Amino acid sequence: MPKIEIIPVHSINELSILLSENDCRIIAGGIAIRDEMGTVDSKIRKLIDISPLHEQLSFIRFKGNRIEIGALTSVEEIFVSPILQTFSPALIRAIASWESRASCSQATIGGSLAYRSLFDASIPVMIIHNAKIRIKTINDFHEIEMDHFLSQSPKYRLKEDEFIFSVSFRKPQGFWGSSWSSIVDERDNSSIQAAAMISLDEEQKISAARIAVQQKGRMVFRARAVEKFIIENHVDELQIENAVSNVKKDIPSSAVNPPLNIMESVLKTVLADSLKQANTFQKEL
Ligand SMILES: Cc1cc2nc3c(=O)[nH]c(=O)nc-3n(C[C@H](O)[C@H](O)[C@H](O)COP(=O)(O)OP(=O)(O)OC[C@H]3O[C@@H](n4cnc5c(N)ncnc54)[C@H](O)[C@@H]3O)c2cc1C
Structure with missing residues (x-):
């Protein structure tokens, strides 16, 4: 493997100048770049070590x-x-x-x-x-x-x-909740992750929602149809059940054999959890 020069930098200005002048890459924690150098980009010869810029x-x-x-x-x-x-x-x-x-x-x-x-x-x-x-x-x-x-x-x-x-x-404001969860797809040991953030208005209707689903290593997408189903509605357990069935409309067409039931299940967990947090906020005030 060709030798790689590691150049530490001590100011943001120096980093900008080096990046603009040289064909080099940044190294931060160094965890992912090792893979990239091995598989993706064997042309890397210089790495700019930004760890001295910690402060x-x-x-x-x-x-x-x-x-x-x-x-x-x-x-x-x-x-x-x-x-x-x-x-x-x-x-x-x-x-x-x-x-x-x-x-x-x-x-x-x-x-x-x-x-x-x-x-x-x-x-x-x-x-x-x-x-x-x-x-x-x-x-x-x-x-x-x-x-x-x-x-x-x-x-x-x-x-x-x-x-x-x-x-x-x-910074989230008002009555809000956010959650993340994951379930393993036992067919191939991959995992399905979902994250949700919801806000409630004073009448306990959902005023805003953002939901994302990730099939580890394969795809990540916004669950917009699920969001649309719950926004401006009072949501309870039954409605969460109905809402998550909309995720099939959001799955990218390129997805191969997506585990729909697991996606629905992990979405139910993050939505129920976010709702619980938002309701707790409201009760505390
Ligand atoms: C909150 C969080 C959760 C994570 N969860 C997981 C997980 O569940 N599973 C998992 O395997 N990994 C996880 N990771 C790790 C992640 O996938 C990366 O491997 C890791 O964060 C890479 O960081 P690094 O500092 O080691 O990057 P490096 O290996 O140093 O660099 C990676 C790439 O980013 C470039 N780079 C680095 N810093 C900058 C910068 N400031 N500007 C421009 N380019 C830059 C480098 O040139 C290189 O191309 C998580 C990371 C975070 C922060």
């Missing part, structure tokens, strides 16, 4: 009405964050499911988003939060919505001088 790029903070997570924030830092424990129970649950706890202190959210792995439990959670990715270019910043960033047609590609600076989402 500038590792944070979880309020920014106006949003919560912003710096690109170098690790999975472990997210897991123990009081802000995210309060405002994104779905993200905390998704991380709790992660098989290798040892890698949690290494893997970063920036690496996770740049890698866009369909194995990554944070992806459906970022979709339900309608997250925005803040991208730094050599001269400026710009933001991209998660739906667009993940879209396949056309897929957003980071330009040579661009890197992920942070990801942010709106």
